[in-house]
Amino acid sequence: MSSASGNVRPPETSAQPRAITGASFTGSPLGKLAPTGIRPWIVLLEAVLLPALTLALGWWLNPQDPLWVHADFHWAWLAPMIVALRYGPLAGLLSASVLLAGWLLLHHGQDEPFPQVFFLGGLILVMLVGEFSSLWVARTRRAESVQHYLHQRMEHLIRQYYLLRLSHDRLEHELIGRPMSMRDALKTLRGLGSMESDAQTLLRLLSQYCQIGAAALYRVDGDQLDTQPLSSMGAPITLDNNDPLVRQALETHKLCHVVQTLALKQQSQYLMAAPLLDLGGDIYGLLLVDDMPFFALQEENLQTINLLLGYYTDGLSTQALAQPLLQHWPDCPAEFAFEMQRLWHMHQTTGVPSMVVALEFTPTAIERDLPQQLLRLRRLMDETWLIQGERRALLAVLMPLGDSATAEGFLARLENWIHQKESISLADAGIFPHQLPLSQTPPLGLLQRLHEIADAQ
Known part of the structure; x- marks a missing residue:
């Protein structure tokens, strides 16, 4: 229906969640492997401070071997492992380089062999943990993307369902207000042949089929309407021969409605004025409508009113x-x-x-x-x-x-x-x-x- 239309915005095409796309470090190698919502300088700070803190604790607890190179468990590698697990392999390598720099600094000028197995095993462990972190970050990002897309689709479907429900309610309302088909309406009009005696039947038919609430049918003499209506329904209508909508309908010999007068910056007390034309184009009478539902004032309903009035007046001839x-x-x-x-x-x-x-x-x-x-x-x-x-x-x-x-x-x-x-x-x-x-x-x-x-x- 043309129109319960409420335009629905299509779902966004981007599948990236806001938390990921909004704050990734674009352009940095670290950000490519660890696209988190943390700023780059925070990642760098953690990658440096955690191993430095480990060195400080080692110096305090075990001054002879701060890195626990000769201990049963190499506690110093916990810091690079934690960084690699959080931010990926590059951040873990940066933390491992801090440990290496700390060992070189602590053993500067000493004749102690470099612990190759200690650092090689630690680097392999950090790389494995970092690779595991990258894999699960990618899977998590993909799952969040799918969830975000499904959430958008759900919102779109909810809006579509809401519009469908509104359209269904409106259609149901129109069907209740239109208990007959167009063929039934024309069949009723086919038997009418007198404007004076059948005017009330015409108004009742328009009320049932076109949802007109208050209207009156006047005979037209020249360019003036009779003071008394042939028939009326609903609330009484005050006749105004000089109303702009009435004058426009009489001059153009066409159905006119309030939107046209508003476009001309004029005020009318009626919603619609529809002339009843004979075969020569002269006006039999004029239908003035004072009340009808807002959704009924649309092109299809106006065409239906025109059709019924034309069929009725043709039946008079x-x-x-x-x-x-x-x-x-x-x-x-x-x-x-x-x-x-x-x-x-x-x-x-x-x-x-x-x-x-x-x-x-x-x-x-x-x-x-x-x-x-x-x-x-x-x-x-x-x-x-x-x-x-x-x-x-x-x-x-x-x-x-x-x-x-x-x-x-x-x-x-x-x-x-x-x-x-x-x-x-x-x-x-x-x-x-x-x-x-x-x-x-x-x-x-x-x-x-x-x-x-x-x-x-």
Whole structure:
């Protein structure tokens, strides 16, 4: 629905958690192997101070062997191991170099052999611990990245679910407010023929289908409205002939709403003014709407109001609509001609299409009485005309508010019917369909086309 739209921002594409991406030491070798949230100078400080503190403790506890080179356990390597475990192998090597520098400083000028095995074993141990640290830092970073991405996806799905729920609530509200389909509404309007006696029925239909809360229908005399409405519903409406929305609707002969007056920096006491036009474009009356839900004031609902008003006013001119077609084709049923003209006029004003499906019957199909059988399968709102040609017959089915999909569905139903009845297809039964969109050809030309198909050899 166009619009419960609330734009949803797509999830971020970066998979890096904020704690990692925001504070890594970009560019430094240490940061490439140990991308933590700690600043570089803190890492360097720990890598130097921990082994230095170990040397100080060793000097205090064991002055003869501060590094515990000759002890049963080399306690001095705990400091580089801790640094390597926290920050990776490079930081551990830096701490090991501090121990090496400490040994050289403490034994400067002494004739003591360099403890090669002590430092080689310690370096290997630090490198192994650092490699283990790097591996688990990478795994942890990957897990945090996946968790961050899943969290973003969850937020996105929650927003989508919330919007879907709002859309569902709105749709449910509209379905409660619209207890009938458009075909039911047109069926109700088809039987109306007097503006004075049927005005209340029209308003009630608009209230049910278009969610209008308060409205009044006035007859128009020239460019002025009668003081008393033909019918009204909801709260009483005060008539103002000089209201900018009323004047705009009377001048343009088009439906006008409050957004248009606000765009012109004008104030109107009405939400909508919709004229009822006859075939010549003159105004029968004017519908003034004072109250309707906010979400109902949208393009689709306004088009529906225009459609219902146009269908209603065309029904007031039944004979005038059908007369041009009946003069050329006297054998055409008056209801078929009138409905075709009304639907053509509706398409011209609102853009809603209609369709004519012509079923061509061969002599074999006529002998089996298939035209009469298919007449009984027509839909409730459809109008039909059975044309008898020289050698074949043609059944024209006029489908209001239909398009090619509607025609295909109708033909599929006929195909299924003939298959269940005789286990053959429409073509095998001698029935050949033609689809003639009413939106592309005027009624007079379309009737001419129907006769050409019926009279074809």
